[in-house]
Amino acid sequence: MRVVGRALARHPLTVLAVPAGSLWMGVMTGLGELAHPVATAVAVAVTVMVLAWSESRIGILRTALAAGLGSLAPVAVASLLLAAGVALGDWYSQLDAADRLWAPSVVLVAVVATASRGLAPAHREGLRAAVLAAVLAGLLAGGHGVDLTRGVALLIGLGLGRILVPLSDRPAWHDPAASSARVVAATVLGTVTLSWWIAAVAGDGIGVLSPMGALLDPGSTVAVLTVLIVAVALLLRGRRLGLVLGIAALLLITGLLAWYYTVIPIAEGWFDLPADSWSDLELPLVVLTTWLAPAAALLVLVARRRSFRARADVADRAADRERVLAQLVASDAGSLGFMGTWSGSSHWFAADEPGSDARGAVAYRAAHGVAITVSDPLATAADAPATIRAFARHCSARGLVPAFYSIHSGHLPVFAELGWSVTPVAEEAVIDLAGFSTSGKRRQDLRTAANRAARDGVEAVWGTYRTLPEALRRAVDALSGHWADAKALPEMGFTLGGLRELDDPEVRVLLAVDASGRVHGVTSWLPEHRDGALVGRTLDVMRRGADPMPGVMEFLIATAARAFQEEGLATLSLSGTPLAAGAPPPDAAPPTASSRAC
Secondary structure (H helix, E strand, C coil), rough: HHHHHHHHHHHHHHHHHHHHHHHCCCCHCCCCCCHHHHHHHHHHHHHHHHHHHHEEEEEEEHHHHHHHHHHHHHCCCCCCHHHHHHHHHHHHHHHCCCCCCCHHHHHHHHHHHHHHHHHHHHHHHHHHHHHHHHHHHHHHHHCCHHHHHHHHHHHHHHHHHHHHHHCCCCCCCCCCHHHHHHHHHHHHHHHHHHHHHHHEEEEEECCHHHHHCCCCCHHHHHHHHHHHHHHHHHCCCHHHHHHHHHHHHHHHHHHHHHHHHHHHHHHHHCCCCCCCHHHHHHHHHHEEEEEHHHHHHHHHHHCHHHHCCCCCCCHHHCCCHHHHHHHHHHHHCCCCCCCCCHHCEEEHHHHHHEEEEEEEEEEEECCCCEECCCCCCCCCCCCCCHHHHHHHHHHHCCCCCCEEEEEHEEEEEEEEHHHHEEEEEEEEEEEHHHHHHCCHHHHHHHHHHCCCCHHHCCEEEEECCCCHHHHHHHHHHHHHHHHHCCCCCHHHECCCHHHHCCCCCEEEEEEEEECCCCEEEEEEEEEEECCCCEEEEEEEEEEEEECCCCHHHHHHHHHHHHHHHHCCCEEEEEEEEEECCCCCCCEECCCCEEEEEE
């Protein structure tokens, strides 16, 4: 009883709707009024879930008003419209006047239309488009009285939303023109798809598109509907393939409808035209022009074809390296920013966007519909928020989902403002070089490694890959090859550099070499810039040779820390440890979570 009491207090409308829906179905079944009991049961269940969702979104009172007014007012308006149609001699109104005008789905439509006003812009637009497509499909293919009531409920629900529900204040980050064009294209194609499905499954439709149900045999109908569903999904994602599939399917549908319901009827003289009255003309006119609905959808898709652009511009990928480096040096891209210069990255510059007030840039890689960044934005702290928003709009215009990977916690407020989710994927160890020392118990391993290196004659050798002696360069190549061959997986790339990334004049290389010239270990250090100055280095490549000196990596890291400290750098980053969340090492600055926002 306590559970029931708590549920009744939190979701009273939902709890009451369950027995009410069951009772209504029982009564209608007894009266023989349910032509499709399974579909009705699904509608009742979905309505109950929508009521629970609405109660949690806009509250019990607003949901009650939406459900109550959204049930009574649409029935009253639909009754008046049908009465007017009957008085005018409309054939459809005469058929629908005797129909049932209410169903649980009327409440569903009204409540969803009302509560959707409080959603984020993209979710609001998408949900309303889906409801509109379903309602229009019911009107066009079903054509029953309850379909008219659902259409009125949608309009009344939208009006109630403006009165009862505050508009969401979450900023829209999508490109408005591209997003709206895709939603419109998906809506019209979705309407045709649902209309065909209703006409084929229901079998009792009298709407203008009900003839679609008899166009093809069941197998062909399922095949074309599958293509249409895929096309709608691709259109919503901004894919050109969806546009191509949708146009091809609509051409087929329009052609078949025009042939079977216009050309053949006219050729065989199905109708006596001209008719003496509107009532005699209405049905022939509807049949002969059935093809106009998919033809109109076809025109909408063709008109919006420019909103389905290529996902990656050649200009992005072919950005001048000097321009990228200049942007990197002048900005604050964090300890991982230099990874954005690696081969395979595309580069977007805010300055290239018309009307953009941002001055930063973003390095990213596009794959499988996602534009995943490889570092913080290449922007100053002041320009970073505007850069992130502008890049998100750029991705939206190209049908890409932006995902900021390896980004530091200082940018998280922007993602919270946009309503994006954030997931920690690694923890970065950053050493404050101003206070770095190898003394103390916690640094015993570093001192031991340094002492062993001195005893074994292992020395630290600095340089860049190209300035190393030829013998050492060949040794580094061999060491890297053996290291990669010993791994079960190939080199990861992306945010883990290899030999190709080592070969860069901006990257410093530190080797551990003994007296015989054997390389025990190799590390590489990426530059970190801020406001035009070199402020730190980040560990990238870290590989041991065969049978290396014990503690060789500790020796190389301690050597690098002392060298960078003497050069006046502020920090040394040991990069991120995947999925780690432990205590920071001694002398480390507060850890910065590398995060992904999408």
